[in-house]
Amino acid sequence: MIYQPIHALADAYRRGDLTPPAVAEAYLARIDAVDGRVGAYLTVVREQALAAARESERRWRTGTPLGPLDGAPIALKDVLCTRGVRTTCGSKILEGFVPPYDATVVERLRAAGAVILGKTNLDEFAMGSSTEHSAFHPTRNPWDLTRVPGGSSGGSAAAVAAGIAAGGFGSDTGGSIRQPAAFCGVVGLKPTYGRVSRYGLVALASSLDQIGPFAQDLTDAAHLLGVIAGHDRRDATSIQAPVPDYVAELARGVAGLTLGLPDEYFIDGMDPDVERAVRAAIEVLKSLGARVESVSLPTTKHSLAAYYVILPAEASSNLARYDGVKFGLRVPARDIVEMESRTRAAGFGAEVKRRIMLGTYALSAGYYDAYYGKAQSVRTLVRREFAAAFARVDLIVAPTTPNVAFKLGEKEDPLSMYLNDVFTIPGNLAGIPGVSVPCGFSVSGLPIGLQLLGRPLDEARVLRAAYAYEQATSWRTRHPELP
């Protein structure tokens, strides 16, 4: 039952071949067996999961399941607030934080009958691309335990790849879903900004963050998105637009679609294995009836710089609330100022401090226009460029990352780490949806991801093209050999 997609589990529940408690037990047992080496989870909620699975079993037995997710064992990145279950954001400062409420996404998942297995690891406050910078422990890539799973949602990606969750959720601010999905050989979807409510997602950069699913295949991704998408009156930035039936749209194929191939996404220094796999994938799409055109997105090269102003600026503001006064860590001191500064000094890791300082500087009087203001102008240009490209093409196809998973400790210089997100960041700046779908392996056996980007709210077409590719290939049937 491990490595069965969620939709296959639902079929098995319906037929009575499997029961949710049996599946949950199997996953929990495998977590015990495997996660000591992978380190995907920060918290496992065994009893809650089994209780939810029993409820689910009752519904399946009485023929009243809540939908295809009923009884699906899933993992949540530890930035999604879960009522009564600690939510750490991978940080010492929130080690003891137990939210009194569920994020909207969590609420919707529970209402759909999903069985939450636990909370997964991440780079502290989602700042990073390797899940090495968790305050608790690094997560390892199930395909090669000496390598990183990507990040910041590396825990959820690794959990799905390692068969210790049937599906998972992460947040994508600059590629934090798509990049680990590519590194771990699973499907990862970043929806349009505003498609999914951010209420209860602990904010990194509010104008960039978006919650999305990790899945074993595109059908699951469509199911998972369908449950969490839609307007939420608790999130003023969530979009009021009807949610299409993503699953029903999947089978429409790519014939007649025009795919744009941006020159700027094939750069010097990228891994030749990645380029080869992506170009081969494009040939597959062509063979399925898609037309491919070259498009130009020249502002791509400025995206990284703009991103590393906007993100730290917003993060410095969002993280101001962690001061030891109300929740999380408190380091006692003689007075309030000292308490706050000691708490923050002890509670935040180096990368978080670096970004808080960068962001504080970028927002300072006298520097605002030169940094934050300028970065927002770049963002506008990026958005316009995508809009112009999407006037001609239906989708943009590109590699998800320039490289395959790197070794733990390999990228100690923050800048080389930041470069990892060069292909995913523009999608966040523009707020458009993007998916990473497995498209092969490097000669050393590491997964490679193909990225498909679409127009705002056009997730259906993004998923449908990725599904066509997935169905024409068999990458999803390979799994890491975890003892």
Add this chain to the structure above:
Amino acid sequence: MTEPGRISRRPLPDRAGLTDPAPTTYDVVIGLEVHAQLLTRSKMFCGCPTTFGAAPNSQTCPVCQGMPGVLPVVNRKAVELAIRTALAFGCRVNPACRFARKHYYYPDMPKNYQISQYEEPLAEDGHLEIDIDGAPRTIGIQRLHLEEDVGKLVHEGSLETAQASLVDFNRSGVPLMETVSKPDLRSPEEAATYLKAFRSVLLFLGVCDGNMEEGSLRCDANVSLRPRGSTTLGTKVEIKNLNSFRNVQRALEFEVRRQAQALDAGERIRQETRLWDADRGYTRSMRSKEYAHDYRYFPEPDLVPLRIDPRWVDEIRAGLPELPRARRQRFVAQYGLPAYDADVLTQSRALGDYYEAVLREPAASAGADRPKIVSNWVMSELLRVLPGDDERAIETSPIPPHHLAGLLRLIDDGTISGRIAKDVFQKMFDSREDAPTIVGREGLTQVADATALGGIVDSVMAANPKAIEDFRRGKTAAKKSLFGQVMKATGGKANPMLVDRLLEDKLSKIQR
């Protein structure tokens, strides 16, 4: 009274250590920032109630506690009330405005930033007309914006000695409207007058309860001085913690003199924030410009720009009530009231409404002096028992307008005397009954029977030979004394005019 724009030369309170300044004159330039809590049922960005005085932290939720992961949602009612106010001040309501984050660390502020408005406020460029010594003055209003209030720190013991502080977030997230005046105020007295007029407008609009003690209305001031006639602005000092009209005026008077003396002594004014200490009667430095906060404003990414539908603005405009100044002028013009009466009667919307409601009730004889008579009753009797500036107290008065009108009818038709009427008024207030009920039950009907009264007059005269003797000797005051005795003998119920006529008759028959 201080002449606008000039500094009074009264000596200063000695504790401040300031001496009388040298005779230089300065123009005073004052601008006020007023924060008003809006009368919404729920908070600015969450659904928590805004009731004052509840148990600490009982009116909170993850949003107003700034928990990780929460998001703000704008309270439409707060926007409506702010637009209402903006229109009353003749402001331009911007078609779109934005919220911005204002950062500073303070433990009563859960997110360590406040959601406010910065570059794109809700409304701009309005004015408020005030009357200074009977002459109208127009004070410009620069901007009006919305923001959220912060929580409250409760110290165990005094601030200096407390071992611990507790935070109450009940107030955190309560909608605040900040209105910044232009630096058009020219004296502390003008500033106080502006604030009173401002508060009165808010009360009329029903957007704020105006309670300064409870902090529903708070005021900060910017003060600078410049040599008389100069056009360049002096260095401005911000004064905080002005929590009453009196404190506004006192603090500004102190600050103006402090600055004048510093300038006279050849010192430069430091740009700084000073705190008014009402107990000690002086302002003291809180932080200088070098330590001024860099608030690192940036547009609130959790909220989309607020687009204001012009049709909504029109609807709100159509529902605006008559404002205090217009009503005051109308009361003088329409009812012939003295300016003083008009002032008193328009101190709140409810009081003016009450007054006019009494006037609309039927009267026994509608003389030209009726508006003034009603005004007298409202001012001297109603306001003796109820605070005129408390909208709710007036609206829920135990004596509704038609009861007061009923009482006045009993005076007009001679049923009761004016003196008895005052007692009846108090009884009406205590029992909520109408005047005829009380007068009927307690037999307070005026004695207007000449035969019955004649007998009483006779017996009073017979019992007071000395008064008669005095009268005979030409002491007319003796008549007054006899009048009082008759009234007393009738328990005040005698028709005073009839008593007077009877006395006159009977005394005239006595030989002088």
